[in-house]
Amino acid sequence: MSASTSSRPADALRDGDSKHAAPTSKAAQKVGGVAGWIDDRTGAAGGVNYLLKKVFPDHWSFMLGEIAMYSMIVCLLSGVFLTFWFVPSAGEVVYHGSFAPLQGVKMSEAYQSTLDISFDIRGGLVIRQIHHWAALMFTVAVSAHMFRVFFTGAFRKPRELNWVIGCILSMLAIVEGFAGYSLPDDLLSGTGLRAAEGFMQSAPVVGSYLAYLVFDGPFPGEAIIPRLYSVHVLLLPAILIGLFTAHIVLVAVQKHTQFPGPGKTNDNVVGYPVMPVYAAKAGGFFFIVFGVISLMAALIQINPIWGYGPYDPSPVTAGSQPDWYMGFADGALRITPNWLEFTALGYTVSLNIALGALGLIPVFYGVAIAYPFVEGWIKGDKGEHHLLDRPRNVPVRTALGVAALTYYFIFMFAAGNDIIAIKLGMSINDITHFFQATLFFLPMLMFWITKRICLSLQRHDRDLVLHGRESGTIIRTADGKFFERHEDLDPYTRWPLVQQDPVHPIQLESGVDANGVARKGARKERLRAKLSNFYFRDAVNPVTPAELAAAHVGPGHEAIDAEPPTHEIEPDKVDGRMGIDAVHDDSHEFGSSTH
Amino acid sequence: MTALAAKRRHPAAFAFLLLLALLVTGTAYAAFAPRPAQAATLGADQVVEGKKLFQANCSTCHGLNAEGKSLGDGTEAGPALAGVGASAVDFQMGTGRMPLAAPGIQAQRQQKILFTPEQISQVAAYIASLAPGPAVPTSSDYDPATGNAAKGGALFRVNCAMCHNFAGSGGALTRGKYAPSLMGVAPKDVYEAMVTGPQSMPVFNDTNIDPQGKRDIIAFLQTVHDSPTPGGMKLGALGPVSEGLFAWIFGLGILIGCAMWLGQKSA
Structure with missing residues (x-):
C-alpha cells in the first residue's frame, strides 16, 4: 500500500493517544536478540523488513503459480530421498528382490534399484509416487498459471521479461519431466527413449550424429542413463531454480498485478502484507498442496514400473504414451501424414517425424515468447500496466489464446488416439483423420466463438452500466401503464465495468510524404495498421461519463430514474411482457461506433 | 450257492449290493x-x-x-x-x-x-x-499352476504386449479392430487363441512358443489378474493417459478449490 503521509485528517484524532509499547515476553526478547545478532553481522533486517511488509492482492487465480512452486518443492524433497537409493546404471543384473513375478529376470541396475525403492525400501513406493504426481502437478499448475497470465494480460510491460522466463521455465520443466520419466529403465521409459532417439535421427543432416552424440553410440548403449541422471538431478534443477528465483525476484521488484476495482489503480497494490496474512496463507497453502499430492500418491498408482517390466529393445507395449506434458509433441507426431517422408539427393528426409516431434515444441514456445512483444507493437503501447485486463475486454487476444489452446489440446488428445479407439470402440484411423481435419477448422471456429462471447459480455457490461440492474419491481402508473424499475449500479460495482481505456485501430497514414516520395517503413506501418484493425475493428468501448449522464436524463432511459416510459410501451407488450424488453431495445445506440 | 442264498436276507446285503452297483456304474462311467x-x-x-x-x-x-x-x-x-x-x-x-x-x-x-x-x-x-x-488342449496343457510367471512375463512382453498392453488390458489395432483385454479370460481360451490365432492374432505354434512357454504366459496373466496393485487405484492400467487426465481434472480441480477457499478467507 502507499506510504502514509503525515497530514492525514485521521492523525488529528489520534493526537492525544498514548503510545502503546509492544508487550515483550522473555521469548520475544530472546528472538529479538538473535535477530539483532544476525542483523549486526549481515544487515539483513532492511531486506527482511521490506519483504515482510510487501503487499499482495487477493485472488484465487494468483495462487496457481504458488501451486507450481510448491509442487516443485515437493519434487525436490522427494527427489532427494529417491537419489539415496537409485542407481543410475545400465549394468545388467539378475533380480532376486521381493517382487515375485520378476524373480530371476535380467534387468539393469537402474530398474532393479527402482524396484527396490518400490518394494524393499520402507516408504519408498509412496515417495516415488509423490515424486511422480508432484511432477505432473508441477507441469499442470505451470500451464494453468500461464493461462492466467496470458488471458489477463499480465505479460504486458513491464513484465514481458518475466513472461519469457516463465515460458523457458515451462519448456525446461517438460524436458526435466521427460528425463525423469526415462530414468527407471522400465519398458515404457525405454520405449520413450527409443522414440526420442528416432526423433533426433530425423533431424535433417545432423540427425544420426546427434543421436550418436547423445547416446554415445548406437541405441541403447550404457551411457544414456547416467547422462540423463546428471541432467535430471543436477543440470536442469539448477537452471530451473535459478530461473525460478529470477522469476520470483522480478515479481517482488515489479510488484504483483491486480484486478481492477475500487481504489485499485495502476500506481498502487491493494491487499494484505506478507506478515502475517500471506505468511500464514501461503505457508498453509504449501501444506495443502503437499497434502493433496501425498493423498493422490497414497491412493492412486502412478507409473507401475513393475508391471511394465525391464526395458529390452525388442518388446513394446500397447498404450505407450509419454506423460501428458509431452503428449502434444507425441500427438503431432501421430497425426503428421506419412507422405512427408521423401528422398532427396539420395538422403531420406523424415519430415513426417521431424515436424511434429522436433519442430512443434520450439514453435509453440517461440510463438508464446514472441506474443507480448508483437501485441505491444501492434498497439503501439509503451505504457506500464499493473492493472489486469478482464479477458472479455480484449476479445481478440482472448480468442487467439483459446485458438492456440485448441491447437494444443488437439495435439494432446491425438496422442491418446489408441486409448480413445479402444475405450469408445472406434477406428483409430478415423480418429486420426478426425484430429487432422479438426486442426484446419476447430481453432478458427473457437476463435470466432470466443470473440463473439467476449463482445457479447462487453455489450452486456455496457448495458448494465447504462440501464442499471433489473430490480424485479413492477410499477404501475396512475394511468395504468406498467414498467420495471431499474436500479442504478452503485459506483463500486460500476467501476470495474467502465475502468478500462477505450481502444481504436491505428489509422494508416499516407504511404508517401508531402512530396510524393515513398515514406520509410511504410510497408511496416501498413502491416501494423492491418493488424491493429484486426484487433480493434469491432471493439466495444466502455461507457463514458457523458454517455452515462445521457442515460440518466436522455429520452428513453427513464427506467433508471423510476419515471414511467412514455413512448416505449406498446399496448400489445404491456399485457404480455410488461414492456421490459422495450426498455432494453435501444442498446444498439451504444454499440461500437469505431468503424 | 446255498451259503450265498442263505446270506441274501442278511441286513448288510442291501448296503453291499448298493456299494457294488455304485462301484460298477462309476467305473463304467469313467471308462x-x-x-x-x-x-x-x-x-x-x-x-x-x-x-x-x-x-x-x-x-x-x-x-x-x-x-x-x-x-x-x-x-x-x-x-x-x-x-x-x-x-x-x-x-x-x-x-x-x-x-x-x-x-x-x-x-x-x-x-x-x-x-x-x-x-x-x-x-x-x-x-x-x-x-x-x-x-x-487338455487341462494339463494350460494349468497355470505349472507355469513360471516371471518367464511368462518376459515372453508376454516380447510377443503379446504390443497389442494386448503390458498388463493385458487390451489395445487398439487398425480400423476399429482391437486386441481384447485378457483379464478374466479362461486359461483354456488363452491357450487356444495362441494355438489357433483368431481374428487379427498371429498363430503362436509350438516351435514359436513351446507348451511350457504358453503355460508360463498363462501363469503370468493369472498373477497380473490376481495380484493386488501395490500403488493404489490403477486407473484402468492404461498408462500415462489416464494419469494425466486425473492430474488435470482431480489434482488441479482440488487445488483450485483450496485456492478459492483460501482466497475468500481474508476478503
Missing part, C-alpha cells in the same frame, strides 16, 4: 464317458452330427462343406475351415464369437453361449475330420 480332450477325435456319429449342426448354423458364411465363401468383391463372407482344427472351433464357439451375430469389424466375445459343450465338440469333430489341425 466310457466322453473325455472333452478327445471329443473331437471320437467316432463317426460325432462327425455326422457335427456336420448337420455346421450346415444349419455356419454354412451361410463358411460354405456347405466349410470351403469358405467369397462375396465376389474380393472380400470373403467366411474363411475355409479345413485345417483350423478342433481347437479353433472350441475357441470361437466356446467364447460365443461364432456364430457371428452380425457382420462387423471383429467377432466379439459374448456372455451367452448359444451351443452346449457337446454340440460344440460335435462341430469341432466335423471340422477336425476335414484336415488335421490343433486339437482341443
